[in-house]
Amino acid sequence: xIDLDKAxxxxxxxxxxxxxxxxxRVTPFRFDGNATEYFGIWIVNIMLTVVTLGLYSPWAxxxxxxxxxxxxxxxxxxxxxxxxxxxxxxxxxxxxxxxxLVVGAAWINDSLGLLAPxxxxxxxxxxxxxxxxxxxxxxxxxxxxFFFFGQNPEAYKVYLLWGVLTIxxxxxxxxxxxxxxxxYQFNRLSMGQLNFTLHASAGDYYKAMLLPxxxxxxxxxxxxxxxxxxxxxxxxxxxxxxxVVAMLxxxxxxxxxxxxxxxQCDVNEWYYAWILISNWLAKAISVGLLTPWTAIRLHRYQVxxxxxxxxxxxxxxxxxxxxxxxxxxxxxxxxxxIDVSL
Amino acid sequence: xxxxxxxxxxxxxxxxxxxxxxxAVMYPIDxxxxxxxxxxxxxxxxxxxxVLGGLGQLMPxxxxxxxxxxxxxxxxxxxxVQSNEGHLQQQVWQIERSPTLILLSLVMVIGVMFGLARFGxxxxxxxxxxxxxxxxxxxxxxxxxxxxxxxxxxxxxxxTRQTQIRxxxxxxxxxxxxxxxxxxxxxxxxxxxxxxPNGKIVLTDELVALAGNDQALLxxxxxxxxxxxxxxxxxxxxxxxxxxxxxxxxxGDISDMASGLPTALLAMHYSRDFERxxxxxxxxxxxxxxxxxxxxAEFLARLEQRAKTEQADDGWSDQASAWFQSHxxxxxxxxxxxxxxxxxxxxx
Numbered sequence: 001x002i003d004l005d006k007a008x009x010x011x012x013x014x015x016x017x018x019x020x021x022x023x024x025r026v027t028p029f030r031f032d033g034n035a036t037e038y039f040g041i042w043i044v045n046i047m048l049t050v051v052t053l054g055l056y057s058p059w060a061x062x063x064x065x066x067x068x069x070x071x072x073x074x075x076x077x078x079x080x081x082x083x084x085x086x087x088x089x090x091x092x093x094x095x096x097x098x099x100x101l102v103v104g105a106a107w108i109n110d111s112l113g114l115l116a117p118x119x120x121x122x123x124x125x126x127x128x129x130x131x132x133x134x135x136x137x138x139x140x141x142x143x144x145x146f147f148f149f150g151q152n153p154e155a156y157k158v159y160l161l162w163g164v165l166t167i168x169x170x171x172x173x174x175x176x177x178x179x180x181x182x183x184y185q186f187n188r189l190s191m192g193q194l195n196f197t198l199h200a201s202a203g204d205y206y207k208a209m210l211l212p213x214x215x216x217x218x219x220x221x222x223x224x225x226x227x228x229x230x231x232x233x234x235x236x237x238x239x240x241x242x243x244v245v246a247m248l249x250x251x252x253x254x255x256x257x258x259x260x261x262x263x264q265c266d267v268n269e270w271y272y273a274w275i276l277i278s279n280w281l282a283k284a285i286s287v288g289l290l291t292p293w294t295a296i297r298l299h300r301y302q303v304x305x306x307x308x309x310x311x312x313x314x315x316x317x318x319x320x321x322x323x324x325x326x327x328x329x330x331x332x333x334x335x336x337x338i339d340v341s342l
Numbered sequence: 343x344x345x346x347x348x349x350x351x352x353x354x355x356x357x358x359x360x361x362x363x364x365x366a367v368m369y370p371i372d373x374x375x376x377x378x379x380x381x382x383x384x385x386x387x388x389x390x391x392x393v394l395g396g397l398g399q400l401m402p403x404x405x406x407x408x409x410x411x412x413x414x415x416x417x418x419x420x421x422x423v424q425s426n427e428g429h430l431q432q433q434v435w436q437i438e439r440s441p442t443l444i445l446l447s448l449v450m451v452i453g454v455m456f457g458l459a460r461f462g463x464x465x466x467x468x469x470x471x472x473x474x475x476x477x478x479x480x481x482x483x484x485x486x487x488x489x490x491x492x493x494x495x496x497x498x499x500x501x502t503r504q505t506q507i508r509x510x511x512x513x514x515x516x517x518x519x520x521x522x523x524x525x526x527x528x529x530x531x532x533x534x535x536x537x538x539p540n541g542k543i544v545l546t547d548e549l550v551a552l553a554g555n556d557q558a559l560l561x562x563x564x565x566x567x568x569x570x571x572x573x574x575x576x577x578x579x580x581x582x583x584x585x586x587x588x589x590x591x592x593x594g595d596i597s598d599m600a601s602g603l604p605t606a607l608l609a610m611h612y613s614r615d616f617e618r619x620x621x622x623x624x625x626x627x628x629x630x631x632x633x634x635x636x637x638x639a640e641f642l643a644r645l646e647q648r649a650k651t652e653q654a655d656d657g658w659s660d661q662a663s664a665w666f667q668s669h670x671x672x673x674x675x676x677x678x679x680x681x682x683x684x685x686x687x688x689x690x
Contacts, residue, residue: 033399040444071399071400
């Protein structure tokens, strides 16, 4: 019987240590996907989803994520996404059943219907934490899994407590809340045995969110005084939100270290904002057909703006063995239309 | 029979301990596969392996117990790797790289989307509209009514004439519901009529003047009443939301604001079908009351003629044909109404 010699114990004999050539060097992130290739994947995903009446969508999701992960590389090695579609499908079916129950309850009794959003809100921190866990453990670099070790009590403190305080502050605390959220996301994340750390301060986030709007206000006031500049202030108003998105990206990624190695981010906020705006225009004009092109364009710009200054040798990153957390929580937030991918 | 290492393929192998790939080979044996790295051999049963098929420029990958991993260096997944899902994924990979099949997928997707938007969604909207409460859109309609009031002026029609038209409506279309009618001076809307989903029908003075006679006016009223009875506003709202959701679901872009555009384009189609339906309703209603539909057809023909000459005159249609523009009176529609004529014209 083959049973006896299956999965032999891992080797103890050390392989000759490779030269730590990456140590002390800056290596950029690279992306070698392209829009033409991704268009095929995208349209076949849609076609198979339609043909199977939606049952294919978990496979489509995994293929989409795998394409972006797998064509992103660092120091010549690719990332990968290994989520199992059948588990995502199961999660989706359970989520759909819960959703149907909630709608049914609302149909029978109005107060039950009012209770549902409250329950969902109370479940949000748990859902977010589960989503981070699922995404992290299914992300790999050099066969080394990412791991999210944030716990539920902290998730409730960050999202429920600070969320409520933010509402009570009429939004004044929002950048602070966002900072807490990013801290929870990064400071509880590791790749192999290397922990991520976010060094950004709350002030960085206040700056990222307020500066674009301050700029727009100034231009609007100037525009009100000098009429020809009216056009300029309109243009700036259009840029304000994408600019916030771009500045948040920069605020976060310029202040992250993996182990001892800092990540560097040389993104240009204005160009980033321009990509967001022109992507939206391209999608609108092409009735969605340029969606693959816009996705590749944004991802490539984000990824290639990043690099790592290696202070740890990635060759010695340990591979951690973990158990399979359920895909369910992630899918529940998926069907409820909550975007957690900031 | 044990296969010989003749079948062996070169691979990159991760041992699950360190983030370093080793050059290795993999070959089949009875009931499983063997990975050989230098002198070290690992054996795996078929049900212990999980294949991730190729994708884009990525070669097939095999994930193994204890975090071990095999990356193939070739496009083919050897037939002796027993994984149905793996081989299926390989086939999907082929489809994704074939220009012919990509084009076919594109045509199929556009076809299905068009079919759903053109036929599926209207059917669904029709079904749902009649299973929702009649006042679903009331609050929205009240807002629209408010805006309409602000954008139009007080009617210059005499109270006598207004009462006359209300009586016409009550006698031939719906008894005791004359209060549905709201008379306004159209101003920027000019000759126009609106059926609001809160059950109100707004008629502009300009339209009353343009209709010329009561029979034509009755036709217009019956047509607008048709929109109300068939719940066209609600159907249109459902279709609009439905198409957005459908596009979002298929392109995986829930937050996609661009989906509003196709909705607007498709809305034009719906309204054409709705006009035809409202015409049919008007024909049925008037004929049941033994009223001629010819004056309505003539009125539409007059509008069409007018719009044509105006467009020829200054390349820009006059506001007088506003009702015509929002109610495209194709010759087809006029013909259909004329053919339906069975009864003599209403005595003046």
